[in-house]
Amino acid sequence: MVEKKKILAIGSDHAGYELKTLIIHFLESLGYKVQDYGAFSSLSVDYPDVAHPLAAAIVNHTHDFGILICGTGNGVNMAANKHKGIRSALCWNKDIAKFAIEHNNANIIALPARFIDFITAKEIIETALFSGFEAGRHQLRVDKINC
């Protein structure tokens, strides 16, 4: 088991706010430092306004790893993946999360708050944090993602 992702960033829109709050408490209880990029209430916000600053901070190495949350996970995922160097993976169970790290070297996971519960979210996050990129043939493929 590897665990090199110590300084975490998290963000959500209104649909992910409640799950984000639970996840922050969970991660802090495990000793992680977590930077919260909002939203800071359940009032409606536009997911790109949260996803873009977080993704930019991952690109410039302010944080080791990011967690983005919206209703489906798709909106934050799409916005984050516009940033060169971001590999954001939509994850709805721990097996998807495992391969997102091992094969795709994901540096952000996007969670669908309206389609997973807190227990599943914790499983996904723990799996992502304790999985490692396999490199090798996967490195060659990851290198071809940017165009």
Ligand code: RB5
């Ligand atoms: C908000 O209603 C919803 O559209 C948003 O959370 C997300 O699912 C978009 O992709």
